[in-house]
Amino acid sequence: MHLQTTYEHRKGVNDVTCPPPQRGRERGPALYFDNNATTPLLPSVRAAMSEAMETFGNPSSVHFCGEAAAALIDHARAFVAVLLACDPEQVVFNSGGSEGASSVIVGTGLYHLRDGGHFITSAVEHPAVLRACEFVRELGFELSVLPVDGAGRVDPGTLQTVLRPDTRLVSIMHANNETGAFQPLYALSRVAREAGVPFHCDAVQTAGKERIGLAEGFVTISGHKFHGPKGVGALVVRTDAPLQKLIFGGEQEHDRRAGTENLLGIVGLGAAAGAARARLEDPNEQFRRKSIGDRLRAGLSSIHGAVVNSPTEGCLPETVNVSFEGLRGDTIVDVLSARGVAVSSGSACHSAHPDPSHVLLAMGLPADRALGAVRFSSSCLTRRDEVDEVVEITEQTVRQLYATWRSVGTA
Amino acid sequence: MHLQTTYEHRKGVNDVTCPPPQRGRERGPALYFDNNATTPLLPSVRAAMSEAMETFGNPSSVHFCGEAAAALIDHARAFVAVLLACDPEQVVFNSGGSEGASSVIVGTGLYHLRDGGHFITSAVEHPAVLRACEFVRELGFELSVLPVDGAGRVDPGTLQTVLRPDTRLVSIMHANNETGAFQPLYALSRVAREAGVPFHCDAVQTAGKERIGLAEGFVTISGHKFHGPKGVGALVVRTDAPLQKLIFGGEQEHDRRAGTENLLGIVGLGAAAGAARARLEDPNEQFRRKSIGDRLRAGLSSIHGAVVNSPTEGCLPETVNVSFEGLRGDTIVDVLSARGVAVSSGSACHSAHPDPSHVLLAMGLPADRALGAVRFSSSCLTRRDEVDEVVEITEQTVRQLYATWRSVGTA
Amino acid sequence: MARFSDEIIEHFTHPKNVGELPEPDADASVADPVCGDQVHLTVRVGDGRICEARFLAHGCAAALGTASIVTAWIVGMGPEDLARVDEATVTQRVGGLAPGQSHCARLAVEVLHALADDLRTPQGSE
Amino acid sequence: MARFSDEIIEHFTHPKNVGELPEPDADASVADPVCGDQVHLTVRVGDGRICEARFLAHGCAAALGTASIVTAWIVGMGPEDLARVDEATVTQRVGGLAPGQSHCARLAVEVLHALADDLRTPQGSE
Numbered sequence A, B: 001m002h003l004q005t006t007y008e009h010r011k012g013v014n015d016v017t018c019p020p021p022q023r024g025r026e027r028g029p030a031l032y033f034d035n036n037a038t039t040p041l042l043p044s045v046r047a048a049m050s051e052a053m054e055t056f057g058n059p060s061s062v063h064f065c066g067e068a069a070a071a072l073i074d075h076a077r078a079f080v081a082v083l084l085a086c087d088p089e090q091v092v093f094n095s096g097g098s099e100g101a102s103s104v105i106v107g108t109g110l111y112h113l114r115d116g117g118h119f120i121t122s123a124v125e126h127p128a129v130l131r132a133c134e135f136v137r138e139l140g141f142e143l144s145v146l147p148v149d150g151a152g153r154v155d156p157g158t159l160q161t162v163l164r165p166d167t168r169l170v171s172i173m174h175a176n177n178e179t180g181a182f183q184p185l186y187a188l189s190r191v192a193r194e195a196g197v198p199f200h201c202d203a204v205q206t207a208g209k210e211r212i213g214l215a216e217g218f219v220t221i222s223g224h225k226f227h228g229p230k231g232v233g234a235l236v237v238r239t240d241a242p243l244q245k246l247i248f249g250g251e252q253e254h255d256r257r258a259g260t261e262n263l264l265g266i267v268g269l270g271a272a273a274g275a276a277r278a279r280l281e282d283p284n285e286q287f288r289r290k291s292i293g294d295r296l297r298a299g300l301s302s303i304h305g306a307v308v309n310s311p312t313e314g315c316l317p318e319t320v321n322v323s324f325e326g327l328r329g330d331t332i333v334d335v336l337s338a339r340g341v342a343v344s345s346g347s348a349c350h351s352a353h354p355d356p357s358h359v360l361l362a363m364g365l366p367a368d369r370a371l372g373a374v375r376f377s378s379s380c381l382t383r384r385d386e387v388d389e390v391v392e393i394t395e396q397t398v399r400q401l402y403a404t405w406r407s408v409g410t411a
Numbered sequence C, D: 001m002a003r004f005s006d007e008i009i010e011h012f013t014h015p016k017n018v019g020e021l022p023e024p025d026a027d028a029s030v031a032d033p034v035c036g037d038q039v040h041l042t043v044r045v046g047d048g049r050i051c052e053a054r055f056l057a058h059g060c061a062a063a064l065g066t067a068s069i070v071t072a073w074i075v076g077m078g079p080e081d082l083a084r085v086d087e088a089t090v091t092q093r094v095g096g097l098a099p100g101q102s103h104c105a106r107l108a109v110e111v112l113h114a115l116a117d118d119l120r121t122p123q124g125s126e
């Protein structure tokens, strides 16, 4: 496995992806703009994983088969450590972002079960963090959920006032999965550090896209958000704050997480980390990334009825969250899907009762605007012509939906 | 993906495996007899996983990419359900055996945290079960660790007497990973059922090799023990006994286990389950399996100084645990590894102080016999000539080690 | 199981009979108080049977598709036919509805029954 | 990092000088009370220097390999040379020892020092 500037392989996801819908008239190539949900494997990641299928030892076995497997894991660990600017020993491989966040929050809670205490998080976190925090509240801890401003950001001053001597953990994300809004991570983590409180950053949406130089605390990342495989991630532990283990058994991962390692997944995560690091270091790629993002945002915001929910400044370029006034986001997602465009609605709705996104509501958006939200998210594989095409198909779809329901604003 | 009688592809692991040791004089093909630690991927499993790399949607996404991914998971779930003779909805995919066991034991403990109570396990369980049980004891529960007889078996009558009205869970394995000894699973589970106590069976060593028709309770399986990938497994939930979730986030796996699914791993597990089911239904394969096992046991037990620790009856044919009197198991493992033979010592020793296996000690073996234990484990890929070869190399190695230290029994 | 039948997909991507008929012979509007979906139908009648129908709708994609299918389907029906329509018939006609989409059939039945009532109401009373 | 040097692997798979010399000029036995490893050396001496050595050993593979290496290495040494051997020298001579194997060097040093003492002891006192 070599550090590859894998974005050379950019072909659009069309070549490597799930089939576009087989029904409806539109059978053109798929347009995948749901990269915040998950990303396709890079060719170099696939190659690394395919090659690793030859190696099958249990990394804990002392014989030669075990050594070969352990070497692959060490190699991957080194790549992840470089990406996260930490020591390899600080990388704990796990099954992804939800496990990472749960292991820190629940693990901290269980460690302090007898003495109790206080947790802090924000109103715009991913359910992995919010649900885990609600669970520690059920365990008897107090929980403060910090509000956000109109851009979705937590005020470090507010964190300062809410911190208590018995605060066990502050958990705040790096960038939001629905809007792309960055938190003032360094200011927030400094406030926690100065109070001597462990800090956890859910960096699932930024790992592989942004530098994360957090010098202290816990960082959660997930491979499938930056072209690695699904079901594998890492927790970076840059603190001596104690955690209760949640998964018991052997002493894998420096005795922090038991279970025979997900060898292929870890190899894929390592390869994805290597490729991500190369992109981060390449000014051309960084320029391209921002110009794709700008083009997407400009195109979508020019559509009649569109209002952009992602903040203008301090936002992941890959994420454009936009509401179409008077329309329903879930409907737009379904119609676009039938037309070969994969996007997501802000709300994770699986029923006839779409719930408006807790993130957009926390930002102060009215419920019907939140219900009209659609998230478009690009990746390093997204091409310029795909951006133009997605804007055009979205424009047509939105126009059709407005025609089906009188006019903007009457809904 | 098709149900394949994949053992047609049997070529010996030599063709698909990690390189034999590069040093020492012996560079012949590797002899892999550590299948209880982990197994190589079947060709059909590799093929299914490679094909699934084309599909990358997030199974929770409502659009066409998500649907394609969800369909792969449904397909795999159906194969696992057939193997375990349960409903697909009862299959909860997870990251492997350690998570499975921890999720049942810790999940039961956390659910009953306020009311407390009692847990029962056996002295010969895998560390995943034992450590998780020790943790619930730390949480304030009482724990009974049932003794075993000389064959390593728990007496159902003993279970009966230890059960209490407030027993929250009985966790007993199907077959032991070190010796292959079966527990009287149906008798034990019946005792628990009649007392109305939930039963958990760690079937990691039997899934894919034996039929597991447990009609009630929880069953833990792990893909990499039957030629699936590492880091993926399933918990089968055939009970309405409540569990506290440990990994929070979305509502994946019927809201029992959050996190974006390990798509490739699950596809591999499904393919391995399909192939295992075909082997189970094939009388020739069952005959072959037992004759390979018998040959291995007969060969090893004929070596001067050998004494077999695996019980003669009621034992997985794939497992032969044998002690060489006066020698150290870890030394034999290292010398065999240098000769291209992968086996494991009973003790999971990583230091200069080998600990005798807790399983062999619980069976009443003296410590030095336990320290002399070596586990040989075959799989459906093991060939007859490999068995003969491993016996021969082991015989030479043991002879050499005896020569290095006077004679049997003087150590 | 796919979330949408081919029929529904075809109709929500290419809806037929969108809009309002000017001076319709009958019309009906219904709304689902729970999910907020709304349908508005206008029809023209000849010989006691519907000869043209248009819809406007707001809601989930299945509701839009169902409304479009309905406008084509009811052409040729009289008030008695409309009054006999039930949810099972609609569900079958649209090629099936996934769990969580049954409100679409309910809404269609409601709007057709309301339309039947409107058709039966003497012209003058409008 | 591999658990064993190539040198150690070669020697524990093909140990040299295994056994006991009949009527040796000197011998020494040591045991590690913690890990239980044991080494027994017998040597023959000519001109004040070791000209032949044999070992018996029980313990981990690294200890066996080290003992075998030592029997070849000490040929040509006198008691003063043996007495000067330290753990660093042994570790280097065997091609390195992994963490947890340092007892092998300690054991080798102990047995060589004991051998030096035995060599220095006047013959008659044996």
Ligand SMILES: Cc1ncc(COP(=O)(O)O)c(C=O)c1O
Pocket: A036, A095, A096, A097, A098, A099, A101, A126, A128, A173, A175, A176, A177, A202, A204, A205, A222, A223, A231, A233, B249, B258, B259, B260
């Ligand atoms: C911000 C954030 N945190 C956590 C997660 C959970 O990660 P995973 O799906 O890998 O468990 C996600 C994505 O689903 C996310 O976007």
Ligand SMILES: Cc1ncc(COP(=O)(O)O)c(C=O)c1O
Pocket: A249, A258, A259, A260, B036, B095, B096, B097, B098, B099, B101, B126, B128, B173, B175, B176, B177, B202, B204, B205, B222, B223, B231, B233
């Ligand atoms: C009996 C038994 N239970 C549990 C496990 C743990 O499974 P995993 O390594 O998949 O976490 C193993 C194997 O390591 C095992 O043999």
